[in-house]
Amino acid sequence: MIPAAFDYTRPSTVDEAVRALADGGEDAKVLAGGQSLIPVLRLRLAAPSVLVDLGGVGELRGVRDDGDALVIGATTRHADVLRDPLIAEHAPLLAQATETVADRQVRHLGTLGGSLSHADPAGDLPSVAVALDASFGIAGPGGRRTVPASEFFVDFLTTALAPDEVLVSVRVPKRPGWTTHYEKFNRVAQAWAIVGVAAAVRRENGSIAEARVALTNMGSTPIRASGVEEALAGAPATVDAVASAAGRAAEGADPPSDVFASADYRRHLVTVLTRRAVVSAGGIS
Template sequence: MRPVDFEYTSPTSIEEVVRSLADGGGEATIMGGGQSLMPVLRMRMADPDLLVDLRRVPELKQVREEGDHLVIGAMTTHHTVAHDPLVAAHAGVLGQAAASVGDPQIRYRGTIGGSLAHADPAGDIAPAVLALDGAIEISGPAGARTVPAAEFFHGPFTTALDEGEVVTAVRVPKHTGWGMHYEKFAQVAQSWCIVAVAAAVQVEDGAVARARLGMANMGQTPLRAEAAEAALRGAPLQQGALHDAAARAGEGTSPAVDAAGTAEYRRHLAGVLAGRAVTAAAGVGG
């Protein structure tokens, strides 16, 4: 099936993007890498009057340091995030999550901002950003604003973006020296995860000082595993103790029930994956 007819524009600055969206009068659609949008257009599940292509906006493709934060432009591809040395040094779990997205073709074209704005509960990028206590930078008619990742996702494919707004960057605090790991379980390679867990762990004096766990496909939005995080604080660096604490990752969640598994199965799987992610991040072998 062919998409409906639409106008096309390719701005070269964020200001031009915002003006183009305003000109679209609520009937404009943003295109980043197009990996989620193009199938929707072909199936005529979206019929925009105007398509605003972000590929020619250079400031959306930068990975840079700003003090104790990394700022990653929304149009930075998964491939770039997966191989960027700043990400590897200060936010490694985000690079690992990006490296797990789809296949090489998708990683070369798909973008980190597009993944977050799409807000699929099974997406790989959001749990890593949550584990890093990140935030989403947004620009729109009222100016620029920053929304904590924990407040950005409102439901499946629904976010805090208002009409005429666009994601411009992801901002994450540097977690230099923290151990990190991403665990993902899927039915087949390159498919959406059944459950995924991103772990960031700070170790001090032979114990876990702080742990942050982001989860995918454990509810209507990406989630933090708060019960497991609390149980992990102060846990000794012993495999059994870490697995026992991480096993609480599914507590308080309401995952979907579908052909891939029941809610009980997903809660159990979240605990298993969290245990693997935490022990790997903490450097506990076995």
């Protein structure tokens, strides 16, 4: 199906993009990599009056070292995330999850900010942002603000972004001494996650000093598995201890039932994947 007619603008600065969104009103849409938006347009599930193409805004691309954190531009493509040495060194969990996103073609067009702003609960990157305690730089008519990942994802396909705001950057704290892993279960390669687990572990003197665990597709937004984190803090770095903690992975979750899996199956699956993710992240055998 051919999309409905729309106007098109390609600003060169963040301020120009914000003005274009404000001028377009509620019917304006942002275009980044287009991997989520274009299919919706072709199905006519959305009919924006204007598309604001962020491809010409240089500020929104690239990765830079900002002392105790990395700052990643919102339109940095998945393929660039995978190749970036700063991310490999300081935020490997982001690269591990990005490698599971769709296929090569999508990763060469899709963007980090586009995936996060789409906020699909089955998407891989929102849970990684929550696990890493990332924060989001946002620009709007009233200026710029910062929103933590824990507050950015509001509901199914809904974020804290207002219609006239632009996601500018993602700030990811460096975590020296932590090791990470992303575990994902899907029906076929390149499919959305039925369940995913993002895990970060810091070991100390043969024990797990701290852990951060976030879940994909276990609710309408990514969630922290706080029960697992509490059980792992100070626990011995053994498979049995991890398996016991993973038994709490579904606490507080509200997984969906759909054509791919029932809620009960997801509750079972998340315990299995959490054990695998933490064991792999912590190098536990």
